[in-house]
Amino acid sequence: MVDTAPTRNGCYHVNRKLLPIKAFYFFFLAAVGSLLPFIAIYMKSLGLTSSEAGILYGVMPFLGFFIRPIIGAVSDRWHKHKLALILFSVLTGVFYLLILAIPARVYPRLVVHSQLDCNVHDSYFQDCVSLSDKSVDPSTCDIGLSEFADHFSNSSSDFNCSVRCTEREDSVGDEVGACFTDSTEPFRKHCNGSSVANKPIEFELLNISHVLNNEVMSSRITMGTLHCRDYDLKSLRFDSKQYWQLLCDTAGFFKCEIKCETPPKQLCQSHTHEFDATFFWLFLVYLIANLVFSPVFSLADAANFDTLGKKHHKFGEQRLWGTVGFALLAIASTFTMYMMTNRGSSVDYTVPFYIFTVLCCLAGGSAYFMDLSSNVKCGSFFQNFLTLVCIPKVAVFLMVVTYFGMATGAIEGFLFWFLLDLGATTPVFGLSLVINCLFEVPMLYISGKIIKRTGPVPCLYLALLAVAVRFLGYSFLHDPWLVLLIEPLHGVTFGVMWAAASTTAAILAPPGMSATMQGLVGGLHFGIGKGAGSLLTGFLFDRVGERVTFQIYAIVSVCLLVLYFVLNHFVFKSHLTPQSSPDTDGKSDQSQENVPNDRPLLASSHAIPDKMCDGHPLPEMNHA
Template identity: 40%
Template sequence: MVRQNGCHIEINKTLLPLKVYYFFFFSATGTLLPFIPIYMKRLGLLAQEAGIIFGCMPFISFFVQPLFSFVADRFHKHKLILLLCTFMSGLSYMCLLFVPAKHIPHTITIKTNVHCNTQDSYIRDCLPFQANKSGGSKITFSRDDECPLTFYEYASMSRQNNMTGIHCKASCLFAVPGAYTSRVCFTTDVRPFGERNCVDIWVSSSKESYLHFAIKNATVTMMSEIHQERIALPHLICKEYNLKNLLHQGKSYWQMLCDEETVLNCDFECPRQTNTGCEKRINLYGITFVMFFIFLLICNLFSSPTTSLIDAIAYDLLGEQNYFWGRQRMWGTIGFGLFALLSTGLMEFLEHSHKDIDYHISFYLFIAFITLACIAGSRMESSTTIKSAQMFQKLGLVFKNIEILIFLFVILIFGTLNGAITGFLFWFLKDKGTSQTVLGLCLFLNCLSELIILGISNKILKKIGHIPCLYMALAAYSIRFLCYSFLTKGWFVLAIEPLHGLTFGLMYASASGHANILAPPGLSATMQGIVGGLHFGFGKGIGSMLTGSLFTVMGAVWTWRVYSVSALIIMLLYIPTQCLFSKRRQRLEVPEQVSKFESLEEDVTNESPIERLLTEDNQSPETEIKGGKLAWSRDEL
């Protein structure tokens, strides 16, 4: 903290390395981690694969964070373990650069029929359908193999993706077997078949000779749906598309004709689109998936404990001024926002220069900032005031309290909601054609709103308390998800992202502060690890896996709406539940480091403050929060 005495500015040298560590560590995080989902997509990983990876990693973090934090508390090696995890996380993330990209073909195969006669030729698709209760019909795709697509499906996806100028190559065989030949004519003439100037092609069914041609602009063909006279077939619905404007052996022709009614089975090779179903069959769970999974697993083993450890060190260094934790943490937010925007700008510049986004710059910036964070961390003072005797007994007391268990469950819910946004918001925006600049501005607005909230979090927490801030965060999540579901343009998200200040900044300040209140002496890092593990680990894992499945089943729009309603329901249940507990204790007002756990310490000769509280005749037998720490009844102790 900075104090000003007249014209002289005094800097707190004890907290300065802490601020610098926060700044550089989260600067590294901002340059790389938000773009990991997009980098996975660039490597060819599918949403299904990404959901599994993002779903499993946080579960690993859930176990690793409390474990590392417990070891740090037990052996008084907070700084050493923090530096080790920070350095190894930098090296492990660089290993992701060695993951090979999937080989995904640039075209997909479309199976369809071409009908050709002396008058014209057209594409015909017949698909199963079923009648609904209203008397209409619904097309169903009952094929066991989702790939190849039909022309009808490809046309529908092309319209949705606004694709134009599509060039498709065809390779056709006779649909009816037999020993016969057919005369196929490519022409620009509109006179009767016998009088036209044609380039004749003789195709024999007995020799399985292929007929090759191409559609110059398949977009026009897809818009040229026609209705031919035909016999209605039960449980089938057919679509026809006029076949015109063709290429054969490098020359342009208006149409293709046949000397008799001919049906051809054709495979069209067309440009690949996203969300086609064929992508699900392309090297699913291959070497790219396996290598990325293993390397990211190692990354999470070392990176996940860092936030819990540095938060515990920060609270210990702040002492009785723990309400000012937000002012330390906001330097991390400044670094995150500043360099997330910078790395985005660099990638955008490189995209214009090389016609492709180069994510390597993010990895290089990441390792540079991680190195600076290690240097700053080495200058921090070690935590020596924390005692650690009888740790398991103290931790057991915490988990016997029902109010604490409900609090931890709510933290789990917050992690689930955060996992949905972290893992799939940018994926959702990219599907809407959102530019890299907009994604960078999203991160900047996130950090700006978070910075403002963290800067005033001490005043908010003193004014309304920790738990009411969690109510506000749940309400903000509900509004945020609902707004996502109504996005029509990707850049509209910029109006929504300032809510991040409430959904994460205020929530995390409240949660970490409340966890510090609940933490017994010697278990500060452990308690932060439990909260961090539930939020960034178990909860985030559930959110990632659940969102990946919901995206596939019901689509992005209804997924966001389900989360919106869920956040609202949790808030409405949490408020009355917490009100029942609030009647049993006083509101937290003045932070004092008083703890009832001193009675459990070995070799303590002086009476602790909480022991003096417990010896008072009028002491309430109920569990209370006194002076910024959790107080317990004599029976609980």
């Protein structure tokens, strides 16, 4: 038996019985921080579309909503909570590691066709297409420069392209002499740079946007079904040297192939590739990984409350170590990927998977040293479910909580996807996670004072407004680094929101149903809401675009804010006042509860709520 008495080493007070709990939260949430924020963009690197990623990322929270209470009930029945916690922690690491065995979807390399017109004054690509022509076979991924430019206009990322031009067969006259030069004067008798003659002209475009953003609009013409566009040619590299432009000693006309190494993948994607072997294998492995992952937090919380005994108010002190682990490994994992990317052309995601597996095993090892009683319980998630949702005020509140979950699913699943399309590098991802934590934790600590002064429902109004501003800000981003100015709002959209939602749930819960209410709030937010948000966002990204999707969320947030305000003030005609919220010292009104200590501690400025900046819930508060 582990000594439960605190020991004193110098000025530090250590409770040895609680060390395994702290270690478990640290290691497991460190694992979460090292990998899970990047799962959506890893799916993107495998070649999945946003719709497919939305399905994969969205279905899993639904399953967790139902699997978690089933596993908890089985553990309660056989009193094997420690064994279940160890087993599911280790299996989580193993099955996530198996995702690496799934091969990426292979798309053909993009080849862009155009015509190069070159003379003594300048050179430019001229792209003429017949509007009646059908698209080229998508399996070849051969497109015209105009089509490429239209796709590229939706992305601010940039990349190099190689160009190979041969003189057109219908060209007449003498051979054309080409000159790569930095001179801005017309071509003279001698080339002031590097000359090319009697062979195909091959060079690199250092910055494709230099071409696409310098379309000569005055030269755009449409004659019948023929549509022509000209693009000024600048910023070239020939024979390992950089030049400003290409000139020719006489008028020349060339047909060119432009091959780009890392173009936007959607250009080479076709819906005929969706839901192939890559998708279904990933769905299967990811499904199993999430099934074993889903009950871990409920089991850990049950063990935590059992170990604490009557000192439930110290729950946050143990859970805080998980936040520390999450933040540290999110930073470490991000910059590990960044350093490895400098040695290659693409981000290497393999290291976070290995780190995740090792940390999950260490978490399982920590669980082995937990000293649990035979009375530990995981609670009943679906108890009195229908009774609660049939109360109008409760039903509307749960609808609002579910929407907050949808917003969480949209941000966690697709914000990094969007930033990657803007050309973001891995430090942007890591710093955004750090800012989330830095602003969330202080807001959680002061949320109790805010709720006591204003009441919990006004805090939900504020959170809805902050969600609207946050999504609207995303929709206008062009520089991915500017997202760091928006992410502090996470302190309000989750920190204040979750404390207010948990407090509101405690106040609205009928006598004896506080634990069920808290479990329902957590399940709807992190299960149904998060899953629905991921599915919907993936679909909208694919159909209406990323910016419009974020604007839709902003509009819906404002509409829900107005609706919730009107219902509370003119229909229900009763308010949750600051005086009716739980006391800020974490004590509860026992007159309305049949189970002691059933009120949440979330309104307290000294307590940490069920979910920290790692993005995962602790859905039931009454485990003991």
